Every structure is written in structure tokens, then in C-alpha cells.
Amino acid sequence: MTETGIPNHIAIIMDGNGRWAKKRSLQRLRGHEKGADAVRDAVKGCAEIGVRYLTLYAFSSENWNRPIEEINHLMGLFRFFFKKEMKALCDAGVNVKFIGNINKLPDDIQVLIKEVCEATKGNSKLILTIALSYGSQSEIVGAMKSLGEKIKAGELEPNEIDEDMISRYLETDGIPDPDLLIRTSGEKRLSNFLLWQCAYTEFVFLDVLWPDFQKADLQVAVEEYASRQRRYGAL
Ligand code: FPP
Numbered sequence: 001m002t003e004t005g006i007p008n009h010i011a012i013i014m015d016g017n018g019r020w021a022k023k024r025s026l027q028r029l030r031g032h033e034k035g036a037d038a039v040r041d042a043v044k045g046c047a048e049i050g051v052r053y054l055t056l057y058a059f060s061s062e063n064w065n066r067p068i069e070e071i072n073h074l075m076g077l078f079r080f081f082f083k084k085e086m087k088a089l090c091d092a093g094v095n096v097k098f099i100g101n102i103n104k105l106p107d108d109i110q111v112l113i114k115e116v117c118e119a120t121k122g123n124s125k126l127i128l129t130i131a132l133s134y135g136s137q138s139e140i141v142g143a144m145k146s147l148g149e150k151i152k153a154g155e156l157e158p159n160e161i162d163e164d165m166i167s168r169y170l171e172t173d174g175i176p177d178p179d180l181l182i183r184t185s186g187e188k189r190l191s192n193f194l195l196w197q198c199a200y201t202e203f204v205f206l207d208v209l210w211p212d213f214q215k216a217d218l219q220v221a222v223e224e225y226a227s228r229q230r231r232y233g234a235l
Pocket of ligand 1: 014015016017018019020032033035036039056057058059060063077078081130185210
């Protein structure tokens with residue numbers, strides 16, 4: 001947390017796009033489109049209040065099990081968003097990073113991802129990490145495999161492994177752990193998101209559906225966070 005009570009790092013599980021659409025008798029896809037608008041506002045809102053790191057759960061490894069039309073539509077939205085928002089993100093000083101199994105995404109999106117990272121890498125006002133095709137358990141398995149390889153090669157002793165080393169082998173290496181995790185839509189689960197990284201994170205669950213999420217909701221979550229005392233297990 002910064003001196004002003006603003007969390008240094010906010011992670012968001014953006015949930016409720018489908019229910020938002022259903023309430024209006026619209027297709028689920030419309031909910032995702034409105035959800036993309038809310039992403040734009042959330043990035044802007046976080047930059048305005050002085051959050052340094054924002055991590056968004058945009059597509060989980062489990063989301064590949066959704067109907068193919070919905071997956072294709074979401075891929076189209078990511079494509080559109082990265083192309084259209086690239087300049088605005090650059091101008092706003094946002095540094096965009098990605099975590100997840102990017103290799104599973106369509107080739108052109110992988111190219112776009114590289115371009116967005118390259119175009120924004122010099123920025124530091126807000127580090128925006130987008131979790132795409134991401135699953136925390138698989139991320140941890142990947143880290144364990146790499147450590148196992150090091151041990152096998154005789155480059156590491158098992159007793160040298162500690163918490164910091166495991167953190168360095170995760171995809172979030174270099175990004176501080178989230179101070180605040182927000183999940184919208186009233187669901188109260190982590191859903192395979194940043195399991196290791198959220199060991200001491202404060203959770204705030206909001207009833208608002210993601211497409212309706214506004215700066216006022218961000219402020220409610222930040223105020224709730226600031227009112228809590230974090231003791232990290234100590235007294
Ligand atoms: C969860 O709602 C949301 C998703 C699986 C996708 C999140 C994607 C966006 C917000 C759109 C674009 C994002 C970027 C970064 C451009 P759900 O579909 O599970 O909703 P439901 O639980 O109400 O069915």
C-alpha cells in the first residue's frame with residue numbers, strides 16, 4: 001500500500017458479462033463487448049488514482065471449454081482492443097504485459113501481443129498485466145518443472161529453494177504481489193487466478209456485474225481496502 005492508502009497493485013477478476021447480457025435479453029457476446037468498455041475505464045481509473053500495477057483476468061485456461069462462437073468472439077474483441085487501444089495506452093504511459101499460455105492464441109493475436117509489449121515497454125505510469133489463457137496451477141507446475149531441471153543439471157540444491165525463488169520462476173516475476181483483489185458479480189472464488197501471489201492479498205467482492213463497473217466501484221473497493229489492517233500474520 002502507498003502512503004495515501006491506494007493499493008500499489010490491484011488484480012481484478014472481471015466476472016458477470018454473461019449475466020449482464022441475459023438481464024437485458026441480449027446475446028452473451030454483447031456482455032463481453034460492454035465488458036471491454038469497462039476495461040478501458042478501469043485502466044483509466046487506476047492510472048488516475050495512482051495505482052502502479054493492474055492485473056486483469058481476461059481469459060482463463062478453463063475458458064477454452066466455452067462454445068467456439070464465444071471463444072472466437074472474445075478473440076475478436078482482444079484483437080480489436082489491442083489494435084485500437086495501442087496508441088491511447090502508449091500516450092497514457094501504460095506498460096502492457098501478458099501472462100498465460102500465449103502460444104495457444106491465434107497467431108495474429110500473438111503478433112499483436114508482441115507489438116503491444118514492444119510499443120509500451122518504455123512506459124512506467126501503470127503496469128497493466130493481462131492474463132490471457134492463464135491458469136495459476138499450470139503456471140506453478142511450469143515453475144516446478146524449471147526448478148526440477150536445474151536440480152537435475154546440478155545447478156541447484158533442493159534446500160536452496162525458498163519462497164522468493166519460486167516467485168522468480170513464476171510468470172509474474174518482477175511484478176509485486178497484489179495488495180487488493182476485486183471480483184465482480186457477487187461470486188466469491190479465486191478461479192485459478194494468482195494463487196501463489198495472493199497469499200496476503202485483501203479480497204473485495206462486489207455485486208456489480210463487470211460491464212457496469214465504474215470508477216465509483218473502484219473507489220468503493222479501494223476504500224474498503226484502506227479501512228482494513230494488514231498484519232501479514234503478525235500481531
Ligand atoms: C467473465 O464473464 C468474463 C470473461 C470470461 C471474459 C472477460 C473479457 C472481457 C471483460 C472483455 C475484453 C477484455 C479485454 C482485456 C479487452 P462471464 O462470461 O463468465 O459472465 P457470467 O459469469 O455472467 O456468465
